[in-house]
Amino acid sequence: MKKYIIPILLAVLVFCITVFFQRFTILRQEGLGLFLNTPDFYRALFFDAFPLSNLIGSFLVQFYSNFYVGSAIVAIIVVSEYLVVRAILARLGIKAESLCMLCACTAWFFIAKAANPSMGVAILLCSSVPLIALALILGRKISARHALPKAVDIVCCIIVAASASSLVALHHDIREGEKWSRIEFAAVQGEWKFLLKNATPRMAQKDMNIVPYALLALNAQGRLADEIDRYPLMENLGLDYGDEVSYRRSLFDAVLYYNLGCYNEAIHRTHQCGDFLPHCTSFRTLRMLVKENYALGDSLMVVKYCDILDKSLTHKEFTSYFRQNPCPQRVPDSARVSSESLLIVTNDPMEIMLRLGRAGINSPMIMERYYAYFKLREYYRTHKQ
Amino acid sequence: MNSFVRICLCFLLPLVSCSPAKVSDSQEFPPIEPDYTAVTVPEGMAPLKFRMRDGRKFKCKHYRNGDTLWTVVTAWNNASDAVRYAPFPIVTSHDEIDPYIAYRLIEPGYENWHDMGIYQRELASFKETPVVTNLVNNRGCVNCHNFSGFSPDRFLFHARGTGGGTVFVDGNDVKLVNLTQVGAHKQGVYPAWHPDGRYVAFASCKTYQRFSIKNSQPIEVFDETSDIIMMDTATDSTYCISGLSEADRLETFPAWSPDGKTLYFCCAVGDTVSCEDRADIHYSLKSTSFADGEFSGEVRTVWQDDSASVSFPRVNGNWLLFTKSAYGTFPIWHREADLCILNLENGDFRVADELNSPDTESYHSWSSNGKWVVFSSRRIDGRYTRLYISHFDGEGHFSKPFLLPQRKPEHNQLRLQSYNVPEFISGKTSVCQSKFKKLF
Numbered sequence A: 001m002k003k004y005i006i007p008i009l010l011a012v013l014v015f016c017i018t019v020f021f022q023r024f025t026i027l028r029q030e031g032l033g034l035f036l037n038t039p040d041f042y043r044a045l046f047f048d049a050f051p052l053s054n055l056i057g058s059f060l061v062q063f064y065s066n067f068y069v070g071s072a073i074v075a076i077i078v079v080s081e082y083l084v085v086r087a088i089l090a091r092l093g094i095k096a097e098s099l100c101m102l103c104a105c106t107a108w109f110f111i112a113k114a115a116n117p118s119m120g121v122a123i124l125l126c127s128s129v130p131l132i133a134l135a136l137i138l139g140r141k142i143s144a145r146h147a148l149p150k151a152v153d154i155v156c157c158i159i160v161a162a163s164a165s166s167l168v169a170l171h172h173d174i175r176e177g178e179k180w181s182r183i184e185f186a187a188v189q190g191e192w193k194f195l196l197k198n199a200t201p202r203m204a205q206k207d208m209n210i211v212p213y214a215l216l217a218l219n220a221q222g223r224l225a226d227e228i229d230r231y232p233l234m235e236n237l238g239l240d241y242g243d244e245v246s247y248r249r250s251l252f253d254a255v256l257y258y259n260l261g262c263y264n265e266a267i268h269r270t271h272q273c274g275d276f277l278p279h280c281t282s283f284r285t286l287r288m289l290v291k292e293n294y295a296l297g298d299s300l301m302v303v304k305y306c307d308i309l310d311k312s313l314t315h316k317e318f319t320s321y322f323r324q325n326p327c328p329q330r331v332p333d334s335a336r337v338s339s340e341s342l343l344i345v346t347n348d349p350m351e352i353m354l355r356l357g358r359a360g361i362n363s364p365m366i367m368e369r370y371y372a373y374f375k376l377r378e379y380y381r382t383h384k385q
Numbered sequence B: 001m002n003s004f005v006r007i008c009l010c011f012l013l014p015l016v017s018c019s020p021a022k023v024s025d026s027q028e029f030p031p032i033e034p035d036y037t038a039v040t041v042p043e044g045m046a047p048l049k050f051r052m053r054d055g056r057k058f059k060c061k062h063y064r065n066g067d068t069l070w071t072v073v074t075a076w077n078n079a080s081d082a083v084r085y086a087p088f089p090i091v092t093s094h095d096e097i098d099p100y101i102a103y104r105l106i107e108p109g110y111e112n113w114h115d116m117g118i119y120q121r122e123l124a125s126f127k128e129t130p131v132v133t134n135l136v137n138n139r140g141c142v143n144c145h146n147f148s149g150f151s152p153d154r155f156l157f158h159a160r161g162t163g164g165g166t167v168f169v170d171g172n173d174v175k176l177v178n179l180t181q182v183g184a185h186k187q188g189v190y191p192a193w194h195p196d197g198r199y200v201a202f203a204s205c206k207t208y209q210r211f212s213i214k215n216s217q218p219i220e221v222f223d224e225t226s227d228i229i230m231m232d233t234a235t236d237s238t239y240c241i242s243g244l245s246e247a248d249r250l251e252t253f254p255a256w257s258p259d260g261k262t263l264y265f266c267c268a269v270g271d272t273v274s275c276e277d278r279a280d281i282h283y284s285l286k287s288t289s290f291a292d293g294e295f296s297g298e299v300r301t302v303w304q305d306d307s308a309s310v311s312f313p314r315v316n317g318n319w320l321l322f323t324k325s326a327y328g329t330f331p332i333w334h335r336e337a338d339l340c341i342l343n344l345e346n347g348d349f350r351v352a353d354e355l356n357s358p359d360t361e362s363y364h365s366w367s368s369n370g371k372w373v374v375f376s377s378r379r380i381d382g383r384y385t386r387l388y389i390s391h392f393d394g395e396g397h398f399s400k401p402f403l404l405p406q407r408k409p410e411h412n413q414l415r416l417q418s419y420n421v422p423e424f425i426s427g428k429t430s431v432c433q434s435k436f437k438k439l440f
Helices: A002-021 A023-032 A039-047 A051-065 A067-091 A097-113 A118-138 A150-170 A172-189 A192-197 A201-206 A208-220 A224-230 A247-260 A263-276 A283-296 A299-309 A316-324 A349-358 A364-384 B003-018 B433-437
Strands: B023-025 B039-042 B057-065 B068-076 B082-084 B088-093 B100-106 B116-122 B128-133 B141-147 B154-160 B165-170 B173-177 B189-193 B199-212 B219-232 B237-240 B249-256 B262-269 B284-291 B294-303 B309-316 B319-325 B338-343 B349-351 B361-366 B372-377 B386-391 B418-425
Touching: A002 A023, A002 A067, A002 A097, A002 A150, A023 A051, A023 A067, A023 A172, A023 A283, A039 A051, A051 A067, A051 A118, A067 A097, A067 A118, A097 A118, A097 A150, A097 A172, A150 A172, A172 A192, A172 A208, A172 A247, A192 A208, A201 A208, A208 A224, A208 A247, A208 A364, A224 A364, A247 A263, A247 A283, A247 A364, A263 A283, A263 B199, A283 A299, A283 A316, A299 A316, A349 A364, B039 B386, B100 B141, B116 B141, B128 B141, B128 B433, B141 B189, B141 B418, B154 B189, B189 B249, B199 B249, B199 B262, B249 B309, B262 B294, B262 B309, B284 B309, B309 B361, B319 B361, B338 B361, B361 B418, B372 B418, B386 B418
Parallel strands: B023 B082, B039 B088, B219 B249
Antiparallel strands: B057 B068, B068 B082, B068 B088, B100 B116, B100 B418, B116 B128, B141 B154, B154 B165, B165 B173, B189 B199, B199 B219, B219 B237, B249 B262, B262 B284, B284 B294, B309 B319, B319 B338, B338 B349, B361 B372, B372 B386
């Protein structure tokens, strides 16, 4: 039993650190992940590099929708790594818990930094190979010949574990990842107060990229025109990410247009998110497509995406709501699309708002955004003079 | 209870509970998905697998009467509510069909993409294998595949992106030609390989797309300018042809007659098209004669309707199948787009209602013997194109089309990609992906 005390303590440590410092990273990983029990999914997986680790990683990531479960999976992977290294060393006749801890903590750091659990699974699988090889070559364990003094070993273990915990909790990239995970989560869920807590004007001074999200949250709460000058001006004097081509921009635009009430464009932008994802889609984009098509009144597409999500193990509750409350199928409109109702891709927010208005989308958010943009320009002109 | 009885009960109880106790008869065909009732299929086609549209359990009984396979479906929700539907026929035609079709699979996306590929599907089975995927050209675009005389060994496709161009495959030889750097210095789309295999006609278009804010048609695509150019594969050069690349006209969608003596194409009046006036552009169907590498004679108008636009003309003997839409050059996103059949001998025209649906029907191809046609349609959900195959009787009529069968009937619902540009091929292409990769 004694030999399991260190692994159990390590599991508890990893679980706690992940829950407290990577809660939203775990949720984001689920959002960016995908596991579907469909032939197309498996085919795409096996055409890609590292299919086995990706398969296991993709399977596990669906359970990250609950961050306690996700954190437990991270803890299990790290502890498994610890046990694998210990078994390898035991085969070689070496007894050094601190060395096992070092390997496990190194794996933990990379898992914490990675975008999905496939990294952890890949590390685990790779480190298992020497174990299997040794088992085959040596046949049985060599009795322990090299061992650190127990006290020294334990102290080293504690130092390594403490250092790793601090690193995971305080590392800049991991903190940034957690910050953006929080912002994206809040925006997609429409939790605007929470978003503003994580995108304050002071934080915006350090990272201008959070400004569009902050302005969107203000906009959704009807505070944009009043409070826009609390946030720093962006270079393009816009309210969004301009012509940046990235997942961040596509996701932001999808959320923005969904909240403005322009569901066609929200769907377009959500599809664009897929361009940055391994399977051209993810759990998050599929869930967004369900909501957007539901709002649009395209019940056929809602059913399609629900059917697809039901091919994972964790979306029954999500899809059952849309199945039990079907939206009426919208009536197709005339074949001729007027030029006024076409959106021209432009970085001019005023032009976009004008076109949305002309096409008959006149939500209060659009009106306020329009007004705020005027105010922004005025402020800029005054400021410049 | 001994263990043997327990084991027997374990197997028997579910069977008893799954079998309908009371069965009522219905005079209607069963509501199955895909709808394979009363379709005509070629001999040796992969099994037509289906499910009940409302998700009920069902069982089938089959019996054969000549070339017709009759299927009796009994469906039930629970043991006391079972319906036995009227037997529905599936007719087997002895007209041969090419063993493979090639198509592109792509997300019905908009501007960018991640995964894309041209695939081939064996019609006798469910086997789908890649011809080329965009892994070979660093996630660029691969599109516009076209086969010379239905041959799997001689074809071309475009690979767009950095270092891209048009890839020509001839047996084991693979070469990349950048059309913008040879001859006419124009890029090419919508290729049409001349039956003798030497010439390829392309449209050269400047294409734009816009996104609909509110309408149910999500995307509008239009050509600002377009011409037809020719490529001589013997010299790898391209050139423009008088009458097919006029400054005051838009020419596109070239298609050869099977004898190679006539080039059909679509043409609209106008030097450039802007977003605002795109809905006033109507393409008519034209033709011109071709022999020994030269075009001759006047350009003739084959079919014209001032309130409609023609796309994708495809000739089969005296019959020409095309897509008719309300306006413009890109019917793929037009819900009103329908397939129409034209008798080239007497000019008789009709909308092929037996092929069409309230949603988009667009790209289509004839089989090598002209007895079958494959076309893409968005009829399932309005967004994802799926492939349908129909038998042609040679008299201008088609059988009820059937959805390309899949190993699992829900596959078409679960697939997140659209099928583009379906083309019949006479065998399996076997060019190694690594050969393509070396080109980029």
